[in-house]
Structures are given as C-alpha cells and as structure tokens.
Amino acid sequence: MLLRETESLQKQYEELAELDKKHFFHPSTSFKQQQADGPGFIFTEGKGIYLKDIRGREVIDSLSSLWNVNIGHGREELAVAAMEQMKKLAYSSTFATNSHEPVIRLAAKIAEMTPGDLNYTFFTCGGSESNDTAFKTARYYWKMKGYEKKTKIISRGKSYHGVSLGASPATELFPFRDFPGLSQEHLYVDSSIDALKELIEREGAETIAAIISEPVQGSGGVNLPPSEDFFKEVREICDQNDILFIADEVINGFYRTGTTFGIDNFGVVPDMLVFAKGVTSGYAPLGGVVFTDRLKEELTELTEGNFYHGYTYSGHNTACAVALKNLELIEQEKLNENVNQMGAELLKGFKYLEQTHDEIGNIRQIGLLGAIEIFKDRDTKTTFEEPLAPKVVEEALKHNMIGRAIIYEGQDTIAFAPPFCITKDEVEKMISIIDTSLTAVKKGL
Ligand code: PLP
Numbered sequence: 001m002l003l004r005e006t007e008s009l010q011k012q013y014e015e016l017a018e019l020d021k022k023h024f025f026h027p028s029t030s031f032k033q034q035q036a037d038g039p040g041f042i043f044t045e046g047k048g049i050y051l052k053d054i055r056g057r058e059v060i061d062s063l064s065s066l067w068n069v070n071i072g073h074g075r076e077e078l079a080v081a082a083m084e085q086m087k088k089l090a091y092s093s094t095f096a097t098n099s100h101e102p103v104i105r106l107a108a109k110i111a112e113m114t115p116g117d118l119n120y121t122f123f124t125c126g127g128s129e130s131n132d133t134a135f136k137t138a139r140y141y142w143k144m145k146g147y148e149k150k151t152k153i154i155s156r157g158k159s160y161h162g163v164s165l166g167a168s169p170a171t172e173l174f175p176f177r178d179f180p181g182l183s184q185e186h187l188y189v190d191s192s193i194d195a196l197k198e199l200i201e202r203e204g205a206e207t208i209a210a211i212i213s214e215p216v217q218g219s220g221g222v223n224l225p226p227s228e229d230f231f232k233e234v235r236e237i238c239d240q241n242d243i244l245f246i247a248d249e250v251i252n253g254f255y256r257t258g259t260t261f262g263i264d265n266f267g268v269v270p271d272m273l274v275f276a277k278g279v280t281s282g283y284a285p286l287g288g289v290v291f292t293d294r295l296k297e298e299l300t301e302l303t304e305g306n307f308y309h310g311y312t313y314s315g316h317n318t319a320c321a322v323a324l325k326n327l328e329l330i331e332q333e334k335l336n337e338n339v340n341q342m343g344a345e346l347l348k349g350f351k352y353l354e355q356t357h358d359e360i361g362n363i364r365q366i367g368l369l370g371a372i373e374i375f376k377d378r379d380t381k382t383t384f385e386e387p388l389a390p391k392v393v394e395e396a397l398k399h400n401m402i403g404r405a406i407i408y409e410g411q412d413t414i415a416f417a418p419p420f421c422i423t424k425d426e427v428e429k430m431i432s433i434i435d436t437s438l439t440a441v442k443k444g445l
Contacts (some may be wrong), residue, residue, distance in 0.1 A: 001056055009055045016042055016054070046073025049419050049426055051402070060401040062430055064419045067218055067251045067369075068277035071326055071335065072419035078283040078322050078329075085321035094123075094315040102320035109327060110279075110290060113260050116269030117293040123286065123315040127250035127276035128162030130287040131212070134246045134272045135166050136309060138210040141244070141295065144302035150242075152203060154187045154196070154211045158220030158409065161212060161248055170212055173220055173408050191226045193233045205241035210271075215262030218251035221406045221413045222371035224364055231266040244271040244295075250287070251369070254278035254327065255336040255420065258343055258367030265366065271295055281326045284319035335420040339367045342422050346370050349431030357438055359388070368420060372434075374412040387412040388441055395437035401430060 001009075017038035026034055041059070045052040049072060051061045064070055071078070085102060092100055103123065111119040122137075124130045135153055142150035153170055155161060161170040168177045169186040187208075189199050200208060211234060217223040225231060238245040247270035252262025256278055259265050263273070272295070276287030291299070299307070313319070330336055343365055350363040350372050361378030364371050374388045375381055389405035389412045396403045406413040414434065418426070 006056075013042060013054050048072045048074065049422050058400065059397070060426070060430060060433070061419070062401055063404045063415065063417050065282060066277070067256070067417045068282040070254065070256065070278045070420050071281040071283075071330055072421035075281075075283070075329065078281070078325055081321050081325035082284065082318050085318045090318050091313075092317055093312075095310055100315075100317050100320075102317050102324060103315035106320045106323050109324065110275075110288070113254075113327075114273055114290050115261065115264055118269065118273050118290040119293050120291045120296040121288045122291070123288040123320070124276075124311055125285045125313050125316070125319075126162075126287040127248070127274065128164035128167040129311060130250070130274040130276055130289050131161045131170060131246075131248065132164050132166035133309065134212070134274055134289050135170070135210065137272070137289070137291075137299075138244045138246070140307075140309075141299060141302070142209050145298075147206065147242075149207050150209045152185050152187055152208045154189055154199065154208060154243075156213050156217070157188060157190050158217055158223055159188075159212070159214060159248075160217070160219035161214075162250075175408070191223075191230070193230070193237070196234065196237060200237065200241055200243070205243060208241070208243050210244040210246050211238060212246040212248055212274075214248045214250075215252050215266060216257055216366055216369060218369070218415075218417070219406070220408065221411050222364055222369055222415050224366060225266065228266070231263065231268040235268045235270075238271075246270060246272045246274060248274045250274060250276045251278075251417070255330065255339050256367055256369055256417065258340045260336075279326070280319060280323045281330075283326060284316070284322040285313075286316065286319040286323055330420065333421075338422075339420050342418075342420075342424070342427055343367045343370070345424050345427040346416060346418075346431075349427055352431060353435060353438070356435060357442075359438070359442070368416075368418055368422070370416045371406070371413050374414075374438075383410060383412045388438075389414050391441045391444075392434065392437045395440050396433050399433045399436060401433045403434070 020039045021035055042054040043051050044054050049060055050058050052058050107121045110121050122133055124133055139151050155170045155172055157172050159172045161167045163176055169182045171177055172188045189196050235245055247263045249261050253275040271292055273290040280286045347365040354360045354363055359374050360372050361375050362373040376384045387407045389407060393403035393405045404415045406415050
C-alpha cells in the first residue's frame with residue numbers, strides 16, 4: 001500500500017474511533033479500555049474465514065465472530081436473497097394469524113431438520129429472546145395445567161444462555177448475572193446426575209418448571225457432557241418429575257457439532273429446542289424456539305383466546321428468507337460434511353500442540369467446535385497463577401488471527417469455532433499461529 005493511502009486510511013480510522021468512543025456503547029466491553037484505546041478493529045469486509053479492517057489489515061476469524069458466521073464471510077447469495085425479499089416485502093406482521101411465505105417455509109424446514117416431534121417454531125431475534133420465550137412458556141404451561149408453583153429453571157455450571165433479564169439468571173457464568181434486580185427463580189447444578197437428583201429432591205419437583213442445557217457448552221469453555229448417557233439420564237429425570245427439558249442449541253445448532261443439532265449426538269429429544277446464530281450464519285438477526293407436537297397440542301387445548309407473547313420482529317420476512325438461503329447453501333455445498341472433515345483436522349492440530357507443548361492438555365473437539373487448555377502442570381491439572389490464554393491470543397493477533405480466550409472460573413482455555421468453509425491449509429495455519437504464539441509467551445515467563 002502507498003504511504004499516502006495508509007495515511008488516509010489511518011485518518012479515517014481516527015475519525016471513526018473518536019466517534020465510537022463518544023457515542024457507541026459496546027456490548028460486553030470494558031468501558032475503561034474502550035475510552036483509553038478506542039476500537040481495536042473497525043471491520044469493513046469479510047471473505048471466508050477472513051475479516052478485513054478499515055486500515056487494510058486482514059485477520060483470521062477463528063471463532064466465526066461470535067460462533068455464528070458458520071457459512072463464512074462475504075456470501076453474495078445471502079445479500080441477493082435479502083435484497084429480493086426486501087424488494088418484494090421487507091417486513092410484515094406475524095401477529096394474530098398473519099403470515100408470509102418465508103416464515104412458513106423456514107418453520108417447515110426447521111421441523112424437517114429437528115429430531116423427534118419438534119415441529120412447531122416460535123421466532124425471535126436471537127438467543128436471549130428465545131430463552132426468555134422458552135422460560136416464559138414453560139411457566140405458563142405449568143400454570144395453565146394447575147401447577148402454579150412450578151416456576152424455577154435449573155441450568156448447569158459454566159452455562160451461558162444470554163443476557164436479557166430472563167436469560168441472565170439462567171447463565172451460570174457469574175459475571176453475566178452480577179447485576180441487581182435479576183430474578184431468583186434459577187438454580188444451578190454441577191454436571192452430575194447425582195447432583196441434579198439431589199437438587200430436585202431438595203427444592204421439590206413441584207417447584208421446578210424446566211432444565212436448560214447446551215448439549216455442548218460454548219462460552220463456558222467448550223465443555224462436552226460428562227458422559228455419553230448424560231442427556232438420556234437428564235431426559236429420564238425430567239420425565240419422572242414432570243420437568244420440561246430445554247436444549248439451548250444457539251451455538252450447537254445447524255451443524256456446528258457435526259450433527260444437525262448438538263442434541264443429536266446424544267440421542268435425546270428435548271421438549272423445546274432453542275436456536276439462533278447459525279440459522280442465518282449471522283447475516284440477519286434471527287432466533288427461535290421449536291416446540292414438540294405434544295406441547296403444541298397441550299398449549300392449544302389449555303389456552304382460550306390469545307397467547308400474549310410476541311416480538312415485532314418474530315418471523316421477520318427478510319431474516320427468514322436469508323435463513324432459508326443460508327441453510328440451502330450449507331447443504332448444497334456440503335459444508336455440513338466439511339465440518340466433520342475439518343473437525344478431524346482441527347483435532348490433529350490439537351494433538352500436535354499437545355505433543356509439542358507440555359502445557360497443553362484437556363483437548364476437546366466435536367465438529368468444528370474445539371478447545372485446548374493450558375496448564376502449569378497438565379498431569380495434576382495445576383493452572384498458571386495468571387492465565388496464559390489471553391496472552392497467547394494477544395500474541396496470535398500479531399500473527400493476524402483473532403482468537404478467543406476463556407478464563408472463567410480458573411480455566412485457561414482457547415476456544416475454536418471457525419467457519420464451515422475452512423480448508424485444511426487454513427486449519428493448519430491457525431494451529432501454527434497458536435504454536436508460535438504459545439512458544440513466544442512461554443519465552444517471556
Ligand atoms: N445461548 C447460548 C448457548 C449462547 O451461546 C448465546 C450467545 O452467545 C445465547 C444463548 C444468547 O444469544 P444472543 O446473544 O443472540 O441473545
């Protein structure tokens with residue numbers, strides 16, 4: 001790039017950075033860091049696994065942004081799908097009995113993809129709204145059946161279910177619910193069947209509306225369930241105690257774990273399946289809750305008049321059209337199959353890192369969702385006093401890769417969830433950057 005061009009781009013960056021600091025209240029950000037440093041990147045373009053910023057720098061997006069740009073960046077077909085829908089009808093209401101073709105076709109497509117009799121979808125704009133909807137409907141359902149006290153929601157340790165007033169208390173990761181005024185109707189349980197049974201016994205099944213769980217936890221560190229049968233046992237406990245089981249598939253859903261939904265890995269059908277992110281690969285905001293035929297029939301029977309719950313953008317025409325095209329392309333181009341092939345390459349890379357660095361252990365991978373953990377002593381699982389993952393990620397940025405460190409509750413983890421279009425060479429590049437970055441960080445210890 002010419003010097004004059006670089007200077008001009010830097011000037012544009014600085015102008016926008018000032019405005020950002022003054023006016024843009026960032027989500028999940030340190031106020032102090034934003035005010036001191038301004039925006040790290042001002043992204044302008046993306047292609048495949050790469051993002052480009054206003055100063056012309058290109059970086060690998062190793063987490064598909066927020067575990068959501070599954071198809072990869074820069075897919076023009078999705079822009080065309082949005083444009084065609086917008087030209088015809090960008091938005092129309094779905095309240096009362098109004099409808100439109102994209103929402104009908106998408107609901108039918110999702111019914112085809114989900115396991116068992118999960119066939120009836122309520123649409124939202126994202127994960128938090130979907131979990132709010134699931135909790136509200138679970139409580140409503142029990143109330144209508146005459147069980148007014150069945151209101152508590154159980155979630156698992158290290159879970160993340162969103163940040164709305166309803167979803168924050170279900171998120172076990174403490175920093176997200178350290179706010180005043182959140183409901184106390186939530187209970188947390190370790191990932192153990194005995195602990196779950198004890199909790200239900202202690203609280204009384206007559207006070208519990210639902211259990212929510214991510215099949216494979218994402219933001220809490222990419223954690224697989226403690227055993228193959230864990231969810232089968234959870235399902236049984238739910239059935240025995242009249243508790244609804246909600247699978248939060250916001251990260252897992254739509255092929256991220258190599259199966260259509262995360263829960264498919266464990267042979268279980270939940271009562272409600274919550275989705276968002278991957279349904280549109282982030283090209284438009286959309287989420288939802290899929291209900292079983294059984295719940296649908298009971299809700300219909302139990303409700304006289306309106307069900308007073310709905311968002312202006314429930315079943316947004318353009319977002320639904322984008323989702324349909326996104327799912328069509330993923331299947332047509334067999335990107336869902338690439339998830340398993342590249343998942344295997346990712347695991348190979350993790351094993352290489354484990355062999356090369358004594359500090360790496362507890363590697364895990366399912367589809368294109370994976371993590372490595374850093375230990376001072378991996379045999380005794382002793383961690384460094386100050387976690388290394390953030391430093392490795394900082395170093396990786398110097399090599400043009402945006403990484404994700406997860407350090408809640410003493411973990412020292414680096415998570416990976418690249419776009420489904422990733423190639424073998426690109427997986428190797430990511431692994432090589434982590435290798436180099438960890439070596440550099442260790443030198444500085
Ligand atoms: N549930 C899970 C498992 C998530 O990972 C997230 C977001 O990361 C949410 C819910 C919340 O979704 P949103 O940020 O779209 O509200």
